[in-house]
Amino acid sequence: xxxxxxxxxxxxxxxxxxxxxxxxxxxxxxxxxxxxxxxxxxxxxxxxxxxxxxxxxxxxxxxxxxxxxxxxxxxxxxxxxxxxxxxxxxxxxxxxxxxxxxxxxxxxxxxxxxxxxxxxxxxxxxxxxxxxxxxxxxxxxxxxxxxxxxxxxxxxxxxxxxxxxxxxxxxxxxxxxxxxxxxxxxxxxxxxxxxxxxxxxxxxxxxxxxxxxxxxxxxxxxxxxxxxxxxxxxxxxxxxxxxxxxxxxxxxxxxxxxxxxxxxxxxxxxxxxxxxxxxxxxxxxxxxxxxxxxxxxxxxxxxxxxxxxxxxxxxxxxxxxxxxxxxxxxxxxxxxxxxxxxxxxxxxxxxxxxxxxx
Numbered sequence: 193x194x195x196x197x198x199x200x201x202x203x204x205x206x207x208x209x210x211x212x213x214x215x216x217x218x219x220x221x222x223x224x225x226x227x228x229x230x231x232x233x234x235x236x237x238x239x240x241x242x243x244x245x246x247x248x249x250x251x252x253x254x255x256x257x258x259x260x261x262x263x264x265x266x267x268x269x270x271x272x273x274x275x276x277x278x279x280x281x282x283x284x285x286x287x288x289x290x291x292x293x294x295x296x297x298x299x300x301x302x303x304x305x306x307x308x309x310x311x312x313x314x315x316x317x318x319x320x321x322x323x324x325x326x327x328x329x330x331x332x333x334x335x336x337x338x339x340x341x342x343x344x345x346x347x348x349x350x351x352x353x354x355x356x357x358x359x360x361x362x363x364x365x366x367x368x369x370x371x372x373x374x375x376x377x378x379x380x381x382x383x384x385x386x387x388x389x390x391x392x393x394x395x396x397x398x399x400x401x402x403x404x405x406x407x408x409x410x411x412x413x414x415x416x417x418x419x420x421x422x423x424x425x426x427x428x429x430x431x432x433x434x435x436x437x438x439x440x441x442x443x444x445x446x447x448x449x450x451x452x453x454x455x456x457x458x459x460x461x462x463x464x465x466x467x468x469x470x471x472x473x474x475x476x477x478x479x480x481x482x483x484x485x486x487x488x489x490x491x492x493x494x495x496x497x498x499x500x501x502x503x504x505x506x507x508x509x510x511x512x513x514x515x516x517x518x519x520x521x522x523x524x525x526x527x528x529x530x531x532x533x534x535x536x537x538x539x540x541x542x543x544x545x546x547x548x549x550x
Contacts, residue, residue: 211448213496218457222459241273257290257297272428307381313350323347357379404487475501502530
């Protein structure tokens with residue numbers, strides 16, 4: 193059974209034929225990394241070139257917000273997306289900044305806007321406006337920004353009056369891992385070094401992208417130390433394909449007899465590979481047939497073959513951050529495994545909208 197590429201905006205129809213999955217499938221670019229590449233790339237003066245960026249409603253929303261701040265986007269003759277900003281500072285927006293349904297856009301842009309010298313309001317669709325964000329953005333006020341949640345109960349729209357920021361010492365709450373990226377972007381505008389601690393390792397796409405774009409930071413016993421007022425460098429960035437988008441095909445190929453599926457250039461960041469680790473631990477056959485790096489992100493060509501017998505498993509809570517997007521698929525695997533499986537650490541999904549973990 194072969195595969196064809198699906199253009200953005202098209203849909204897939206999957207028929208339950210029971211046939212094996214065989215051949216090669218190129219999944220879309222990584223959404224989380226695309227958001228960060230767009231926003232951090234826009235902080236550089238000059239031209240930043242992106243290859244493999246995901247085109248979807250969420251990332252187009254991020255581009256729309258940045259365009260209102262004076263950033264331009266073009267495509268060159270080789271198909272690279274070119275991000276350009278020629279003024280030293282972002283320009284004050286003339287309209288509210290519509291993030292659509294993308295929680296990632298709102299969070300990351302709040303971190304960027306906190307250190308600017310103008311007012312801006314971040315808004316979105318009804319789903320985004322229903323999500324409380326006051327606690328998430330609280331540290332920005334400790335750094336000196338004025339942040340007002342205009343919706344009931346600390347919900348968006350969010351009005352931000354940027355200020356010269358102070359460095360911050362802050363421990364990320366275990367139930368708010370997204371706060372780390374917000375603070376790292378804000379810390380770039382602070383005068384001095386910020387220290388951001390996390391109780392357990394969380395996704396590190398923001399740190400990796402910042403390092404690739406020339407920002408120095410260090411990790412000191414679980415604490416990230418970042419000195420403000422560093423300049424983001426204009427570079428070329430190739431993005432990996434999205435492991436979360438590959439996950440349904442990984443699971444299907446594992447469960448359908450005689451499957452042999454290759455997924456090229458998939459991001460295998462250690463904070464995202466909980467599904468692959470779990471599969472291989474219980475008898476799955478998920479092989480990394482080639483490994484390399486795109487910038488600072490690890491990627492692999494994956495080969496997935498059917499697993500004749502899967503064992504029951506217990507997914508501990510500390511594994512949840514590395515597979516939270518795949519929790520439902522893990523439950524599906526459990527229905528086909530021999531014995532009783534136990535999944536722990538998924539309580540966060542009760543309050544996570546379809547915009548995703550990160």
